[in-house]
Amino acid sequence: MVIYLHGDLGVGKTTFVRALLHAMGYIGRVKSPTYTLLELYQAGGLHLCHFDLYRFHDADEWDDAGFRDEFDGRNVHLVEWPEKAQDLLPQADMEITIKILSTETMCNGRNIEVRAISQMGKECLETLQS
Numbered sequence: 430m431v432i433y434l435h436g437d438l439g440v441g442k443t444t445f446v447r448a449l450l451h452a453m454g455y456i457g458r459v460k461s462p463t464y465t466l467l468e469l470y471q472a473g474g475l476h477l478c479h480f481d482l483y484r485f486h487d488a489d490e491w492d493d494a495g496f497r498d499e500f501d502g503r504n505v506h507l508v509e510w511p512e513k514a515q516d517l518l519p520q521a522d523m524e525i526t527i528k529i530l531s532t533e534t535m536c537n538g539r540n541i542e543v544r545a546i547s548q549m550g551k552e553c554l555e556t557l558q559s
Contacts (some may be wrong), residue, residue, distance in 0.1 A: 431500070431550055433511040438483070438529035441539055442509045445527060446479050449507075462509075466494060476504045482513035491517045516534050522550035 434442040436521040446525065447459040455472035462468040462481040478499050491514040498504060500519050511518050527540045545551040 430522045430554065431506045431508065433518075433521040433524045434507060434509045435511075435524060437466070439530070440527045440529055442527060443479075443481070445525070445541070446507050448508075450477065460525070467496065467499070474510065478504050478506045480506065480508045485510070485513035488512075488515040488517050495530040520546065523549040523553060 434445065436442050441464075443459075443461045443478055444473045446517055450459050450472050453473035453475070455518055457470075459470070459479075461467055462479050463483060466481060466484070469481065480496065482491070491497070496514075497517070506519075508518065508521075510515075511521070523546060524544045526544075528540045528542075530538050541556060545554040
């Protein structure tokens with residue numbers, strides 16, 4: 430499964446991944462992959478790959494890093510800044526967009542929009558909603 434995470438810098442994409450992993454039973458430290466580009470985890474019987482592509486300058490860095498090999502159909506992929514890899518990434522099954530609520534409206538917090546794209550994404554979303 431491939432999940433794209435969209436949102437401005439500092440909006441909480443990594444915090445979202447951290448909460449997801451802990452909800453799945455992961456008890457270790459969840460680090461931001463900003464400098465390592467990829468962190469690997471096992472939780473809930475799944476292998477999860479957390480990518481942060483923010484530091485990419487062009488899409489060729491995706492191929493140069495060898496990340497294509499990680500998309501072997503056996504892992505869950507959470508990708509921050511997927512637009513940095515342009516069309517080299519596999520299509521997302523789900524997209525999550527996080528936005529900070531406007532301080533002008535006196536609302537604190539985040540708005541999270543989840544959009545299922547593939548059939549797998551739709552089934553996952555339906556499971557989460559039930």
